[in-house]
Amino acid sequence: MPRKKQPEENLPPNPLFEQAKERVIGIARERQGIGTLSEKTVHAVLKRYYAPDEDMHEIPIENYVADIYTGTEIIEIQTRQFNRMREKLDVFLRLYPVTIVYPIPRHKWLIWIDEESGELSKPHKSPVKGNPYMAFAELYKIKAYLKNPNLHLKFVLLDMEEYRLLNGWSHDKKKGSCRYDRIPSQLVKEVCVDSIRDYMQFVPYELEESFTSEQFAKAAHIRKETAQIALNILTYVECVERVGKKGHSYLYQVREW
Numbered sequence: 001m002p003r004k005k006q007p008e009e010n011l012p013p014n015p016l017f018e019q020a021k022e023r024v025i026g027i028a029r030e031r032q033g034i035g036t037l038s039e040k041t042v043h044a045v046l047k048r049y050y051a052p053d054e055d056m057h058e059i060p061i062e063n064y065v066a067d068i069y070t071g072t073e074i075i076e077i078q079t080r081q082f083n084r085m086r087e088k089l090d091v092f093l094r095l096y097p098v099t100i101v102y103p104i105p106r107h108k109w110l111i112w113i114d115e116e117s118g119e120l121s122k123p124h125k126s127p128v129k130g131n132p133y134m135a136f137a138e139l140y141k142i143k144a145y146l147k148n149p150n151l152h153l154k155f156v157l158l159d160m161e162e163y164r165l166l167n168g169w170s171h172d173k174k175k176g177s178c179r180y181d182r183i184p185s186q187l188v189k190e191v192c193v194d195s196i197r198d199y200m201q202f203v204p205y206e207l208e209e210s211f212t213s214e215q216f217a218k219a220a221h222i223r224k225e226t227a228q229i230a231l232n233i234l235t236y237v238e239c240v241e242r243v244g245k246k247g248h249s250y251l252y253q254v255r256e257w
Helices: 015-024 028-032 041-050 082-095 132-145 196-202 213-220 224-236
Strands: 057-061 064-069 074-077 098-113 151-165 179-193 240-246 249-254
Touching (some): 015 041, 213 249
Antiparallel strands (some): 240 249
């Protein structure tokens, strides 16, 4: 299957996403501050974005509760710890198509909360820019389910503010601190995986015929550790294959479809 370079484009402003934000966050934030927000705001906003009808939320199915059940499919908003989904997936995938929505911060502004005074720091932009490859560490935890035709994935890149408590163990109380909440500001992009072939979008088009994880990392602009996890998954879903070694590194090639 031919690979094409995907230009980086933001989605235009999305009225439905803005409406979902307003329903969860509302104007109370401007009046009363961060303390008025519930935890897991990103989860709540995305749930209302993908299913504005709240009658579809928190639906019991078998012995589990689906975040969203439309009547024909299940949507799960999962912000971390995909390993906790395994038992759910065992049940849900036998019954309905399941889409896992995974939010990824594209640009993130950190805001620190002083627990004693409630004072908020000025926003500080994180130097780390998010990308869809960040999902692969979570996909590894449900690797055995990735070939199931009923499983679909949606990686949602968001710009967001992250509020953290100044309760860490370091001198400035930042290292080891607890995340209080994340507030999405903009939906940037949705990356969908609806079939095995859709994993090909994660194979950089400019790679040579055979390549190492280090070369993959350079082409994808990611860390080598992230590239190794991604290649593990891409090998499992048969988009790439190991074809030998170069020194201590495995060599990979794109599989022919």
